[in-house]
Amino acid sequence: xxxxxxxxxxxxxxxxxxxxxxxxxxxxxxxxxxxxxxxxxxxxxxxxxxxxxxxxxxxxxxxxxxxxxxxxxxxxxxxxxxxxxxxxxxxxxxxxxxxxxxxxxxxxxxxxxxxxxxxxxxxxxxxxxxxxxxxxxxxxxxxxxxxxxxxxxxxxxxxxxxxxxxxxxxxxxxxxxxxxxxxxxxxxxxxxxxxxxxxxxxxxxxxxxxxxxxxxxxxxxxxxxxxxxxxxxxxxxxxxxxxxxxxxxxxxxxxxxxxxxxxxxxxxxxxxxxxxxxxxxxxxxxxxxxxxxxxxxxxxxxxxxxxxxxxxxxxxxxxxxxxxxxxxxxxxxxxxxxxxxxxxxxxxxxxxxxxxxxxxxxxxxxxxxxxxxxxxxxxxxxxxxxxxxxxxxxxxxxxxxxxxxxxxxxxxxxxxxxxxxxxxxxxxxxxxxxxxxxxxxxxxxxxxxxxxxxxxxxxxxxxxxxxxxxxxxxxxxxxxxxxxxxxxxxxxxxxxxxxxxxxx
Numbered sequence: 014x015x016x017x018x019x020x021x022x023x024x025x026x027x028x029x030x031x032x033x034x035x036x037x038x039x040x041x042x043x044x045x046x047x048x049x050x051x052x053x054x055x056x057x058x059x060x061x062x063x064x065x066x067x068x069x070x071x072x073x074x075x076x077x078x079x080x081x082x083x084x085x086x087x088x089x090x091x092x093x094x095x096x097x098x099x100x101x102x103x104x105x106x107x108x109x110x111x112x113x114x115x116x117x118x119x120x121x122x123x124x125x126x127x128x129x130x131x132x133x134x135x136x137x138x139x140x141x142x143x144x145x146x147x148x149x150x151x152x153x154x155x156x157x158x159x160x161x162x163x164x165x166x167x168x169x170x171x172x173x174x175x176x177x178x179x180x181x182x183x184x185x186x187x188x189x190x191x192x193x194x195x196x197x198x199x200x201x202x203x204x205x206x207x208x209x210x211x212x213x214x215x216x217x218x219x220x221x222x223x224x225x226x227x228x229x230x231x232x233x234x235x236x237x238x239x240x241x242x243x244x245x246x247x248x249x250x251x252x253x254x255x256x257x258x259x260x261x262x263x264x265x266x267x268x269x270x271x272x273x274x275x276x277x278x279x280x281x282x283x284x285x286x287x288x289x290x291x292x293x294x295x296x297x298x299x300x301x302x303x304x305x306x307x308x309x310x311x312x313x314x315x316x317x318x319x320x321x322x323x324x325x326x327x328x329x330x331x332x333x334x335x336x337x338x339x340x341x342x343x344x345x346x347x348x349x350x351x352x353x354x355x356x357x358x359x360x361x362x363x364x365x366x367x368x369x370x371x372x373x374x375x376x377x378x379x380x381x382x383x384x385x386x387x388x389x390x391x392x393x394x395x396x397x398x399x400x401x402x403x404x405x406x407x408x409x410x411x412x413x414x415x416x417x418x419x420x421x422x423x424x425x426x427x428x429x430x431x432x433x434x435x436x437x438x439x440x441x442x443x444x445x446x447x448x449x450x451x452x453x454x455x456x457x458x459x460x461x462x463x464x465x466x467x468x469x470x471x472x473x474x475x476x477x478x479x480x481x482x483x484x485x486x487x488x489x490x491x492x493x494x495x496x497x498x499x500x501x502x503x504x505x506x507x508x509x510x511x512x513x514x515x516x517x
Contacts (some may be wrong), residue, residue, distance in 0.1 A: 061493040085113045104218050106132070106210060108197035111139030113156065114248070114279070115204035116177075120147045123204040125340050126327060129156050129347060130208045138193060141204070143182045144177060162187060167267075168274035179270060179281035185254055186263040197222035199259050202251040205328050207343060211334065211354035212320035215481050216297050217253060224257040225292045230300035233312070234402040235412045237304050241277070244294050245284035250302035252283075261290055301325060304402040309333055309366040310416070311398035314375045316358045319483045330399070333378070334430055335450060349377030349434045352443050353476040361490035361504050362409070362513045368462035373426075374490055376474060376504060380447045381426035382464040384457065389513045391416060392485075396426075423457035427464040436476070445472045466497055474504040487511070 018260055022176035113127065120143065131137060131154060139156040149158055161180040169176035185199050202208060220226050229246025231238050237246075246252035254262065265458050269286040276282050284294070299322035303309065324343075342384040350357050353376075361374045364386060373392050383392075394416040408415050419425040429447035434496040436443050447470040454465065471491075489511050494501035 021507055022263065023223065025295065044362070055133075056091070085402040089429060098342050104197055104214060104222060105136075106196060106214060106381040107136040107138070108222070109138070109200055109214070109253075109311075110188055110193055110196050110198070111137075111156065111200050111202065111208075112188040113139060113141045113202055113204060114181040114184055115141050115143050117145035117147050123328070124153075124155060126205050126343070127156070127206055128209060129343050130154060131341070133212070136185055137210070139200075140188055140191070141498065142180075144180060152482070159187075167270055171272040171277050172312040175282060178277065178282065182270065182282040183246070185259055185265050185273065185283075188380055189259050192355075194384075195254050198253050198255060200251060200253045201248050202323065203249045203325065205323045205325065206249055206251055207327065208251060209321050209323065209350060209357060211350075212299060212322050213251075213253075215320050215355065216299060216322055220255070220295070222255050223257060224255060225261070225290070226253070226255040226295055227287050227292050228253040228295045228297055230298050230302065231412055232302045232304040232402075233413070234304040238412055239404055241281050241338065242284055244288075244429065245280055246294050246300070247302035247304075247325075248278075248280045248283070250300040251323040251325070252300065258290070258292060262286060265289070288506075297322065299323070303330060305330065305399040306402070307331060307399040309399060310379065311396035313358055313378055313417070314373065315360055315393055315395040316375065318359070318487055320355065320367050320481055321358050325460050345431070346377065349431065349443070349445060352434060352436050353377070355478055355480040356474065356476070356488070356504075359480075359488060360393065361488045362392050363492060363502070364513075364515045365492045365495050365500070366515050367495055370462070370464060370499075371498055372490065372502065374504060376470060376472065376488075377445065378431055380429040380470050380472070381503075382429070382461060382470075382500075383426050384423050384461060386515055387424070422455035422457045425454055427454070427467070428452075429467075431468045441475060443474050443476060445474070446470075447472065467500055468498045470500045470502065472502050472504055477506070487513075 022490050048067060054116040058365075061491030079363045101268050115123065131139075133154055133156075137156075141158045142154050142161045143158055144161060146160060147158065149155065162174070162183065164179040164183065167176075167179045169179060185201060186205070188199060200208075200213065216228070216252070219227065227246065230249050231245070232242060234239075266286055269289055272284055272378055273282055273285050276285065297319070298317050301312075301322075301324055303312070303324065303326045305312070305326075306329060310333075313333060327339055327343070332339045334342040334345055337345070346357075357377050358375050361376070363372050363374075364370065365372060369385060371385065371392060381392075386479070387509040394414050396418045397406065398416045398418060401407055428450045430450055432446050432448045434443055434445040449465075449468055457463075472490075474488075486507065489507035490502050490504045492500065
């Protein structure tokens with residue numbers, strides 16, 4: 014059995030063991046051939062793929078270049094030169110609409126103030142808003158008259174004021190609703206406000222009428238500003254509101270007014286609505302409320318270095334020129350205004366070194382001559398020729414610095430008021446004449462030349478419409494001739510290195 018079993022195992026082993034006559038590497042060779050063929054096919058496929066992608070990319074680029082050339086050609090065919098850059102049109106009088114608050118009770122007297130500055134034939138637009146009808150004439154040289162809307166449904170609870178304040182505060186909104194075209198600015202004023210319209214336009218041209226602007230000035234009275242607001246434009250002195258702001262105001266003003274029944278006047282109601290709109294006051298000190306009594310001389314003779322835009326409370330103060338009515342005095346002021354509105358009432362300070370005099374010129378209004386040498390720092394301060402709004406001589410009651418009329422009796426100024434002004438068209442030079450205001454002066458024992466010997470002062474000045482296009486600066490003046498009875502002075506732009514000092 015064992016032998017048989019061993020033979021069987023041998024037979025099986027022999028069958029399994031390779032035949033010595035068969036090559037050992039035949040299977041290995043077959044496997045290597047297959048791998049070689051596979052690598053070859055992969056190489057061919059990859060090469061084909063790379064070639065195809067490159068061909069497609071080249072075709073796309075060629076097509077893109079063709080389209081680009083075609084597009085460029087079309088663009089060149091449709092190309093037009095850009096339009097010329099057009100400077101925006103400057104604000105002119107035709108772009109402004111005035112809203113004038115008036116009372117039927119005072120109309121006959123105060124309409125004469127409006128006639129002084131209203132130019133009916135100069136594209137001027139505006140409305141006088143009254144509480145009751147008045148008699149008017151078509152050729153009276155005044156703006157159209159309208160009656161304000163009913164305000165009886167608005168609450169008014171201020172016991173010291175008058176409910177007409179509500180009517181007046183709505184004038185800008187009521188004027189806007191008239192639908193006038195090509196409006197850039199609405200300007201508010203009273204029937205006793207006189208505007209220097211050329212200077213108003215100069216001020217408005219500083220600002221973008223497409224933005225929200227509320228432009229005006231404060232009261233001269235510190236107490237008034239505390240009681241009402243240092244952020245409020247006083248309506249009598251006038252204020253300007255840009256058209257977009259007027260539109261925004263009109264949509265909310267009636268709701269706004271209802272929230273402030275306890276306020277006193279129209280100005281503070283307007284400012285309350287401006288505060289709700291988030292618009293601050295842009296201050297331009299050429300708008301003058303003139304909350305003072307007495308003589309405006311000290312304020313006008315030392316006007317700040319800014320265009321004179323408006324005068325107010327002309328029924329309260331004395332005539333600005335002596336010995337004439339208020340209206341006649343203002344008519345005289347209009348003479349230099351027509352020749353050089355930019356320079357009207359602008360102060361210049363110089364010295365007559367041969368006589369040791371200080372000369373202060375308020376062009377078109379008055380000249381002061383002081384004995385001795387006063388510094389420009391002192392002379393540019395208004396002298397206290399007026400009382401505050403509460404009729405007291407309190408120098409702490411003003412919102413600006415003031416000085417006494419004279420610190421020494423010998424330095425009381427000799428005043429010369431303008432009497433006439435002409436323009437020499439050949440030389441383009443104005444010649445204004447100033448006559449001495451003959452009032453008593455205190456006795457002076459100073460051993461020096463006496464200005465009381467002078468009768469007249471002549472001032473030569475060239476009109477300068479571009480004065481306020483430059484940075485603010487006082488004009489300079491030079492004494493040209495100083496004789497016994499007259500003084501001749503030249504006023505104009507300061508030369509290189511020229512300042513207000515005594516030249517010996």
